[in-house]
Amino acid sequence: MSTAVDDDLWSAIGDPIRRTMIDLLLAGGPGTATSLSEQLPVTRQAVSKHLAVLDRVGLVHGAPAGRERHFQVDEAQLARAVAQLAAVGATWDARLRRIKRIAEAIERNRNNNQGD
Amino acid sequence: MSTAVDDDLWSAIGDPIRRTMIDLLLAGGPGTATSLSEQLPVTRQAVSKHLAVLDRVGLVHGAPAGRERHFQVDEAQLARAVAQLAAVGATWDARLRRIKRIAEAIERNRNNNQGD
DNA sequence: TTGATGCGCAACCAAAGGTTGCATATGGCA
């Protein structure tokens, strides 16, 4: 059933650097490739590429401001991403519960038969 | 703040093929690289590599059975992964709510001042 | 025993993430 998910959106937030970038932008407001790279273990160019990826899937928007380019999180799109995380989590959680319930039922059954 | 997450675990479930594999294993019980590859758009060898990745982070376990190798989901580890999805989702969700609250406060304030 | 099937290993390819180097544009200041 594979929980219909936007793979592009998911893989955008699948990268740990990109996740941290979103965290930084959420916590500190709009930022530039340079300002973000100062808080990350990679170069400005790498950050720039990640920003391009995030921009492409609409998780952030970049706006030129003089010689800088300010990026900020698109809240609606991030909310959608959060919803997908929740959806996949809920699906797996439900399956795990079901498996556990079945396992317990089998266990109970086994004990009953042993008791005969 | 970056919501301490096990990057290996996360990136293991970050891949769409691997997520589908977990879904298949959860839905259909234990499976082999061959059986999974029949339900996926990639070759057995690719599936085999993905299984190795999932095995390495402990999300699945493989047990030899004759000439086959049966893999099944490690429920405890998957539960942990689900918890991490939920944690990141909750963090972002909280930040989004806070931003929205602040934005609304500013908006209210602006309207008040205009009313003066 | 012999053929079919399931796996693992190796070689090879393309895309993604990362780095360095360089050219360009813009802002600030003497």
Place this chain on the structure above:
DNA sequence: TGCCATATGCAACCTTTGGTTGCGCATCAA
């Protein structure tokens, strides 16, 4: 105005990762 510092973008290059094909080995079954 003119010069220097700084923020960006672009290109070349490297490594890792996901994918493929080909091949050899083990195992099950007729």
